[in-house]
Amino acid sequence: MISVTVPFLSARVPLQPPSMPLRPSAWLGHEPFAFWLVDALRPRRVVELGVHHGASFCAFGEAILSLGLDAECVGVDSWDANDQAGRHAAEEALAELRSYHDPRYGHFSRLLRTSFDAAAAEMAPGSVDLLHVDGLHSYDAVRHDYEVWAPKLSDRAVVLFHDIAVVERGFGVHRFWAEISAGRPNFTFDHAHGLGVLGHGPNLPDSVMELLAAEPVEAERIRALFATLGERAVRDRAQRAAPRMQSSPIPQAPPLVMPPSPWRDWLVRGMPRPVRSVLRRVVG
Numbered sequence: 001m002i003s004v005t006v007p008f009l010s011a012r013v014p015l016q017p018p019s020m021p022l023r024p025s026a027w028l029g030h031e032p033f034a035f036w037l038v039d040a041l042r043p044r045r046v047v048e049l050g051v052h053h054g055a056s057f058c059a060f061g062e063a064i065l066s067l068g069l070d071a072e073c074v075g076v077d078s079w080d081a082n083d084q085a086g087r088h089a090a091e092e093a094l095a096e097l098r099s100y101h102d103p104r105y106g107h108f109s110r111l112l113r114t115s116f117d118a119a120a121a122e123m124a125p126g127s128v129d130l131l132h133v134d135g136l137h138s139y140d141a142v143r144h145d146y147e148v149w150a151p152k153l154s155d156r157a158v159v160l161f162h163d164i165a166v167v168e169r170g171f172g173v174h175r176f177w178a179e180i181s182a183g184r185p186n187f188t189f190d191h192a193h194g195l196g197v198l199g200h201g202p203n204l205p206d207s208v209m210e211l212l213a214a215e216p217v218e219a220e221r222i223r224a225l226f227a228t229l230g231e232r233a234v235r236d237r238a239q240r241a242a243p244r245m246q247s248s249p250i251p252q253a254p255p256l257v258m259p260p261s262p263w264r265d266w267l268v269r270g271m272p273r274p275v276r277s278v279l280r281r282v283v284g
Contacts, residue, residue: 023096025055027134027162028237029192029230036226037197038063040207041158043129044071049116049145050135051075054097056162060130061105073109076119077135116145123152131200134162139172146180155201158208165194185212187219191227192234 038046038060046064048057057075064071079090094113101111112119116135131153133145142161153159164177177196181188185199199212214222 023053023055025053026193027056027059028234029227030056030162030189030195031059031233032229033189033195033226034059035063035066037130037158037160037208038069039067040211041130041156041205042069042071043158044154045128046071046073046130046132047119047123047128047149047152048073048075048132048134049077049119049149050133051077051097051111052079053093054101056132056134057109058097058101058105060132061101061109064108065105071108073105074119074123075109075111076114076116077111078115079113117148120148120152123149125151126154128152129154129157130160131157132160132162134160137163137166137171137173139175142173142176146176150200153200155203156205157200158204159198159200161196161198163193164188164196165190185209187212187214187222189223189226191223192230 034056046060048060051057054075057073061073064073077094079094080087094111098111101109128149131149133142133149135141135145146159161173161177161180163171163173165174167174173196174194177188181196181198185204187197189195189197197212199208204212211222
């Protein structure tokens with residue numbers, strides 16, 4: 001994993017996280033931040049609510065594996081649907097995920113096929129350092145999931161909420177995020193459907209608090225950095241998928257090509273010389 005230290009973040013930023021052969025996902029744009037957060041937080045237990053194809057869950061697992069951390073990952077999902085076609089697709093998604101997840105991460109990570117509430121009942125209070133909430137996206141569902149799992153969070157826990165930038169199709173994550181983040185340490189990313197980072201515990205590591213307490217100019221630079229790296233992650237995954245798409249007999253949409261970032265030059269100029277040279281090679 002290629003990484004670099006930047007002036008406003010203590011933990012090293014992954015410029016090229018390891019490639020994982022998983023399906024495209026909106027979460028891909030947050031993969032570099034997932035690696036940074038795992039390094040900065042050094043969680044003892046990671047729990048994800050809503051795994052599906054596993055893009056975000058495997059990003060956490062890959063970071064733990066790459067960093068050699070003594071940690072446990074728990075991914076919770078019902079992998080269920082109301083109709084036969086949906087159930088078949090869910091079974092395929094789980095089988096595909098297990099074929100990659102189990103041999104690579106199975107010695108420290110497990111997939112629980114159950115409800116979020118049932119999984120919470122089996123978890124000890126104060127035992128979760130990193131919780132990713134990405135199940136049903138209605139306001140009531142997100143609020144319920146957080147409230148059920150809040151007692152399971154440690155005094156150094158971080159909670160992630162995906163899709164905080166989506167305000168249509170019945171999504172209510174943005175509403176709950178506005179409520180839960182008010183007056184609490186937090187950080188927001190607008191790219192890749194948005195990601196809310198909530199500092200839940202009073203004993204967060206200094207490197208995480210630096211992120212949550214970033215001044216406006218630094219915060220914008222951090223957002224620009226991870227949005228740019230996220231664009232690169234999406235572009236690289238699309239390019240790797242292109243040969244498979246060309247050989248497939250099933251017509252598929254063309255691979256996504258991300259446009260040049262409007263803030264890329266500004267971002268690179270703000271870095272020390274050694275960092276600028278690496279960033280230019282990586283983000284183009």
